[in-house]
Amino acid sequence: MPAPTRITVQLRFKIALLVFCPTAALLMLTLLTMQNLVSDDLASVRDSSFKATTSILSEPVVEAFLEQDFARLDEFFLNLRQSPDILEGVAVDRDLKIIASADPRQLGKPFVAIGENWYTSELVVGGRERGTLWLHFDESQAKAALGNVFATGILLSTVTLLILAAVAYWIGNQLSRSMGALAQSAQRFAQGELTHRTGMKGGDEISSVGQAFDIMADQIQSNMADLHRSEQRTSLALSAGGMGIWVYEARERNVHIDDRLAELYEVHGAHDNVAVDQLLSRVHPDDAESRAAFFDEALVTDAVVSRDFRVRRTDGSIRWVRSQATALFAGTKGSLVIGIDQDITDETLRFSEIERLKDELMRSNSELDDFAHIASHDLKEPLRGISNYANFLKEDYGDDLDDTANQYMDRMISLSKNLSDMIADLLRMSRITRLDSTRHITHWQQVIEDIRESLAFTFEEKQVELTADDTLAPVTLDPAALRELLRNLIVNGVKYNESDIPTIHVGYDPAAAAFFVEDNGIGIAEQHIPEVFAPFRHLNPHDRYGRSTGLGATICQKLVTNAGGKIWITSEVGTGSKFWFTLPTA
Structure with a gap:
């Protein structure tokens, strides 16, 4: 895949440069610093050495002057020319005229020091200063040796830098390969391959990131499966409840509706961007104004708002709809309202039927109560008459009647009273539900x-x-x-x-x-x-x-x-x- 490859190549060189450049700069700075320090130290040592040599060589010259052995002086200066470190040596008097030299032609002539690296030592003979010994030292060999040392250091540094560059590139390559694998896995996962995993093992940091990615992918896959099941259940519940979801964009005055509402409102074709007026055209004229104001009411109310209205279909049928909505948020598209419309036609018809039956039941109960009152009154009057006449017969003619007749009279009175009590209880029971x-x-x-x-x-x-x-x-x-x-x-x-x-x-x-x-x-x-x-x-x-x-x-x-x-x-x-x-x- 192009994107991960480009990221890998860039990352490889970036890591290599990040490792190589600072290290190379530090190594070169260290080398230059060491060169300067060594040069200064060598110059100091050489200067001390040349001074000491000049001082030591002045002693034979002083001895030759004391012994007036000029042949010895000439031989001394000729031997100085054989020294690899001394180019020239002369002895001059206090007037800077040459009094001893390897070249006899220079005797008596004024001395002029040509070049650098001349070192001097006082010539004191017999307690008096007779002149000065001048020695001209050769630094080329020391400089050549120092140059060889630094050339070797540069060579070693170059080899070290090359090795470092190779190591840095290898480290960058290893890191970039791992990061590239992570990027590729992330891209495949983002494109929908929820089962893809990095499969990284090991205990290094990148492997730990890969393992964490795999754990995260497992959790996301599980959550997506749960979400899918939840969406299926929600869709089933919405379908079973005759409900559909809509989203209203206040700025554009458009409504996004789902398939269920598209069928309810008979919206044909695309229904993800329906004009509000088109939706309101399906609402019953008596409810259209209330339905239109419902959207604005939902925008300004913190709580969920609800409204019932009627929808007129092309076949002339009327469907009752209950709409519930709440303001969702104010984003780049302006304020949004999310809502659910539910077809409550069957519920409304059932409720109307229940109300009708309730009214009929109340009317029936009222008639029954009136009937019970009238019936109890009309039944009690004959019973009272029967009971009273039975008592009259017993009181007036009880003595003339035999025992069987008196028992019949008592039985009649008892049954009349029992029936009267029963009628009273029935009347009380019929009035219980009205309390x-x-x-x-x-x-x-x-x-x-x-x-x-x-x-x-x-x-x-x-x-x-x-x-x-x-x-x-x-x-x-x-x-x-x-x-x-x-x-x-x-x-x-x-x-x-x-x-x-x-x-x-x-x-x-x-x-x-x-x-x-x-x-x-x-x-x-x-x-x-x-x-x-x-x-x-x-x-x-x-x-x-x-x-x-x-x-x-x-x-x-x-x-x-x-x-x-x-x-x-x-x-x-x-x-x-x-x-x-x-x-x-x-």
Whole structure:
């Protein structure tokens, strides 16, 4: 691939230059510094050496002057010319006239030092200064030797630099190959090859980067798979819910819609850049203005906004749509609004049908309540007449009738009363659903005291003990409903009781999160408990515990369920029963 190759070549030479150039510069600087230091040191040593040599050689000259041995002087200066380091030597007097030299022709002539590197030493003979010894030293050999040393250093430095360049290129090549492999892997991964990995091993830094890249690629691949599954689930959920997504660009006044909304709004062709007016043309005229203002409302409102409107389709059908939207962000394209439109036609039709049925049910309940009231009144009047006439017959002609006739009269009066009670219970049960409990907060103590007062004669006659917890929480229930519930349960606990002292307790069990009414009555067999709440069901003989309508427990169940609670029983024959129930607390 061209891009990674170009990056690799550039990186290889960059690394080589980064390694080579600073090192080469440092090596050359070191070499030049050493040359200067060595040259200075050698010059200093040479100068000292030449001075010492001149001083030493002045002693034979002084001795020859003392002995007046001029032949010895001539031989001395001729020998100086044989020295590899001395080019010329002369002795001059105080007037700088040559008094001794290897060339006799120069004697007596004025001395002129030609060139450099002349060194002098005073000639003191017999305590008096007779002149000066001048020696001309040759530096060419020393300079040549020094030049050879530096030439060798430059050669070695060049070889070192070449080796360094090769090493730097090799290092750069190794690094660039690894970096190139990383770049190539990254590019392949970016182009969609999510399964591609570098496969690098080892403990060096670049291998660690490659291994980290592979770990990152594994995580990205896993996240992409999760995202794909999430998109599939989201698409399925949107499709199942009849929903579609749209994005509104405020600056361009364009809307991007998905396939589901394109089908709903009957937008044909490309639908990733639909004009707002084109979309509004499908909205019912009565809702078009509200729908148009919906976009601006979403832009200026922090919370999610919602609006229901109708869409007119080309076949004349009307679809109800619920749109929810929120401002997304303000980017380079201006402010954006993202929203979801949901086809709620079926839901709207169902809701309309429910409302219609609800109104019909309320009307029916009202008619039924009126009927129940009228029926109970119309039925009670004949029953009262039958009961009254039976009592009149018994009072006026009871003595004239035999025992069988009197039993028939008592039976007639009892059945009339029982039927009257049953009609009253039916009327009460029909009115339970009409009690509005949500507006009432009822306290137990007052209701229990009202029941105690209304049943005072029965309690006194049967020595009933009625107790209650002091910490019963107030409930959200109509006082009449709570009074009816407790009265039925308490009356049954007293009625179906063979104890010398019937005891009734009203309490609350936090473990069960339920209220209860507990008695020490005859109890209920386990197999009969499911029958207790059935209407008109009698579990005990009338001649033993008296007649009942069979609706008391049914009324209790209806009162509890109507308040949103539930009721159940735990009982043991011969020990007593416990009626449990839940009610919403205040």
